Amino acid sequence: MISEGFFQTLRVPLRKGRFFNAQDNQAAVRVTIINETMARRFWPGEDALGKRFKLGPAQSTNPWLTVVGVVGDMRRQSLERQPIAQIFQPYLQSSARRLILLIRATGEPIHLAPVVRSEIRALDKTVLVSGSATLESQLDQRVAERRFQTWLLALFSALALLLAAVGIYGLMSYTVTQSTRELGIRMALGAQPRDLVRLVIGHGLVLSATGVVIGLVAAFALTRVLAELLFGVTTTDRSIK
Numbered sequence: 001m002i003s004e005g006f007f008q009t010l011r012v013p014l015r016k017g018r019f020f021n022a023q024d025n026q027a028a029v030r031v032t033i034i035n036e037t038m039a040r041r042f043w044p045g046e047d048a049l050g051k052r053f054k055l056g057p058a059q060s061t062n063p064w065l066t067v068v069g070v071v072g073d074m075r076r077q078s079l080e081r082q083p084i085a086q087i088f089q090p091y092l093q094s095s096a097r098r099l100i101l102l103i104r105a106t107g108e109p110i111h112l113a114p115v116v117r118s119e120i121r122a123l124d125k126t127v128l129v130s131g132s133a134t135l136e137s138q139l140d141q142r143v144a145e146r147r148f149q150t151w152l153l154a155l156f157s158a159l160a161l162l163l164a165a166v167g168i169y170g171l172m173s174y175t176v177t178q179s180t181r182e183l184g185i186r187m188a189l190g191a192q193p194r195d196l197v198r199l200v201i202g203h204g205l206v207l208s209a210t211g212v213v214i215g216l217v218a219a220f221a222l223t224r225v226l227a228e229l230l231f232g233v234t235t236t237d238r239s240i241k
Contacts, residue, residue: 003091007033007071009102017049017069024090031090033069038085065089079143109134164211172204 004020006012015036024031039048052064065087073083091099101120105112113132120127176183183196 001091001094001096002088006088006102009104010074012074013072015070015072016047017067019069020088020090022092025092028093030063030065030093031068032065033071033088034067035071035073035083035086037073037083038087039070041085080146168204168207168211171207172200175203176200 002020004022004024007014007019017033020031020033034048042048042053043051048067048070051067053067054060054062054064056062071088074086075081075083076086077084101116103109103112103116110132116132117129120129186196187193
């Protein structure tokens with residue numbers, strides 16, 4: 001159940017039809033707005049505007065609802081779940097007693113909370129305001145678990161990279177130490193210092209390139225696991241925003 005201006009406040013796009021208005025009250029025909037997922041599910045390839053349906057069994061006495069608008073999908077359940085079929089009905093045509101007030105503001109919106117509370121009490125002192133929060137804070141709570149898992153994954157990845165770098169350094173140091181006599185013989189036979197440096201570095205690059213190739217193959221193999229931690233991007237997305 002929503003009131004006039006709900007979609008405009010949340011900036012949900014209107015795909016077809018119209019939003020609710022003050023004329024959608026108890027005296028008017030029962031109307032509803034549906035999302036794109038519901039339109040595709042129940043009327044695939046058709047125009048959902050003007051379609052009628054009711055909630056419950058066909059023989060129930062529930063009123064028929066006429067579709068007057070189709071809006072974009074919202075992930076109201078979870079960012080990780082695909083949008084589900086949803087319907088919205090006018091608050092003026094319902095008997096709901098509990099309200100959630102949404103306010104779009106410039107600046108820091110949480111600073112408006114005392115003002116809003118005062119205005120509500122001025123309108124009706126019997127109304128109980130249970131709490132206030134920004135949508136950003138609620139979104140942070142929703143993604144907190146995934147954000148922690150991502151940071152943990154990044155931490156272990158950095159640790160693995162550090163261990164790999166230390167391991168390669170140790171291996172190269174050991175290899176150079178074991179090859180001291182060979183390098184001395186090469187210099188005695190006329191090899192230049194840059195030739196010896198190129199030989200040692202080339203050996204290290206071969207080891208590094210082998211590790212990169214193996215790592216890339218393993219990374220692409222684990223894309224399905226990583227996909228569960230991502231929203232709005234693919235596992236192979238190279239863009240940085």
